Amino acid sequence: MNQEKPNLSAHPTRIIPRDQHSVSRRNISKAALKVLYRLHESGYRALLVGGAVRDLLLDVQPKDFDIATDATPEEVRKLFRNCRLIGRRFRLAHVVFGREIIEVATFRGSGESGDGDSDGDRHIVDGRIVRDNIWGSIEEDALRRDFRVNAMYYDIADFSVRDDVGGMQDLHDRVLHLIGDPETRYREDPVRMLRAARLAAKLDFDIDPSASAPFAELAPLLQDAAPARLFDESLKLFMAGYALKSFRMLRRHGLLAPLFPATARALDAGDESLLAMIEQGMANTDARIAEGKPVTPAFLFAVLLWGDVRDQAQALIDDGTSPALAWQRAAHRVLANQTQHVAIPRRFTHVMEDIWILQSRFGQRTRKRVFRLLEHPRFRAAYDFLLLRAGESEELREQGQWWTEAQELPAEQLAEQLGPSSRGSKSAGSGTRKRRRRRGGRKKAGGGDQAD
Incomplete structure (x- = not known):
């Protein structure tokens, strides 16, 4: 297990006790609670992290529950027979409970490396992280996450919420700040620009100007992302119930062209009937999802x-x-x-x-x-x-x-x-x-x- 390291964030760490936040175990899946308790009882730190904590604090029921721990993937696998290890770029443990999968990630460290070099099991090529399996402290792990609102932890040991980066303030202000230098973080993974647009649309938040300013220069980097990965991101943007907001957010920030260049050209040329048709199609899809009706990506892509x-x-x-x-x-x-x-x-x-x-x-x-x-x-x-x-x-x-x-x-x-x-x-x-x-x-x- 990892030893505690000093806090590296410009924000002082906040430990919010149970009686001062709205996260309740009643709203956490039984499978996630089983994983949290078994890790904790085995002597490891076990914390709910990311979007689940963010949504619970916003009184929204999460769809997925991710866990962070100081146990290595191999140690997690020893605790759960229903566990499989996945990924080369990011080594993760998936604990499977029927159709529900609980993702367990080891605290990631902040190893430094130069272009094309490696530090331990972290490799960066042309500014992009191609493999990152350096373990670290919870403070370092928080700084490695994308947005402040996604870097808060719910500790099963005492039911407190931990905030190392100012995520609670961003929830209050309804704004998205990127953790670290935005240009560096987007170069590490250009898809983070799409996540910013998607998260802002989903939560009805603003993107802080410091986080959106690099879009104009760096949006072309999305053209180098794997087309299969961009398809998955497109599904998250358009098939989760906030397609219209996502579409408008992409257009506003110049992120539609790397995904659908022909569509962006037509809209930039002033095709108002096409714009009206697309927006109505997005709105119809959102309405069907809200009513629990089936939708197909084929229709929206058409x-x-x-x-x-x-x-x-x-x-x-x-x-x-x-x-x-x-x-x-x-x-x-x-x-x-x-x-x-x-x-x-x-x-x-x-x-x-x-x-x-x-x-x-x-x-x-x-x-x-x-x-x-x-x-x-x-x-x-x-x-x-x-x-x-x-x-x-x-x-x-x-x-x-x-x-x-x-x-x-x-x-x-x-x-x-x-x-x-x-x-x-x-x-x-x-x-x-x-x-x-x-x-x-x-x-x-x-x-x-x-x-x-």
């Missing part, structure tokens, strides 16, 4: 990238490409470019392509095409998408109304209304040939429309 798909398809059509081929090529090109930035999995891109390509078929109202479209496995998602697009033109508003009414009619009445050769109005791209319904994985992939 909304975000719609402007680029629409413009590329129209350009191909103007050059003489058949509408059916134009929409397919546009969808493939946009996804090929986008996945270089955010690696959207195929189970979602298949759904996105169907949503986009089906848009050109809503203007085709022969009996045969109408019934085939109604039976398409992506019809509901594509229909919801059409309703979002209604702000683009009066023609689209009329289409949305027509298809809304068509779904409410009995099949026989709809067929009679259409007639054997009846044709309605056509939109741009309505010459798209009937696409054969794909069989196998493509037909079933993704599932789960944005609709009920």
Whole structure:
């Protein structure tokens, strides 16, 4: 176990006793309490840390419970048969209780190292931490965390809250300060910029100017982050119930372009209808999550990238490409470019392509095409998408109304209304040939429309 070291923070350590804070064991998961008590009873320090402590102090029920300790990962594994060690960059212990995982991290130290050099098991390359497994004291551990509000600890030994960096004051002021020099911390891990935006949106906090000032210069560093990691961050931004706030926060701080460059260009060029569509899609997603309804990332990503798909398809059509081929090529090109930035999995891109390509078929109202479209496995998602697009033109508003009414009619009445050769109005791209319904994985992939 580690010996205590002097406090290295500019803020004096505050130990807040149980009767002066709102954290209660009643709101901590039973699994987390088991881990805390077993570590404590085995002679180790055991503290709840991070977002869980922050949320409990804000009277919000946490989704995850992380624990910090002076026990090494190997020592943690010896205490729990249901424990597995993960990670090379950051060695962690996961204690598994059915579907709940309690993450246990050893106090991290503040080892110094130069570019490309290493100190113990800490490696920094070009300012970025590529491995960091130096153990230290709780004071050092607090300084290694990202934001002050995420660096408070709930001690199971006496039920006090420990604050080494001024997190309680930031909770009171509803502001986010980064711990340490912001430029250095963002260079260590550029994704911290996205976390700042996400946390500010989630908590409805402001980002302190000292923490947001480096965004303009350092945002391009996000282009070097792993696309798969940026996909995970995008899910946290847009699929947690505060998508609209996150989207606006990204735009305000210039962080949208590294994630969705084509979308950022279109919005910067003044595409107001696209902006309205995206914001409505975000708001709808937030509302569905609040109501406990299912949502799919495919729908929201389709909304975000719609402007680029629409413009590329129209350009191909103007050059003489058949509408059916134009929409397919546009969808493939946009996804090929986008996945270089955010690696959207195929189970979602298949759904996105169907949503986009089906848009050109809503203007085709022969009996045969109408019934085939109604039976398409992506019809509901594509229909919801059409309703979002209604702000683009009066023609689209009329289409949305027509298809809304068509779904409410009995099949026989709809067929009679259409007639054997009846044709309605056509939109741009309505010459798209009937696409054969794909069989196998493509037909079933993704599932789960944005609709009920």
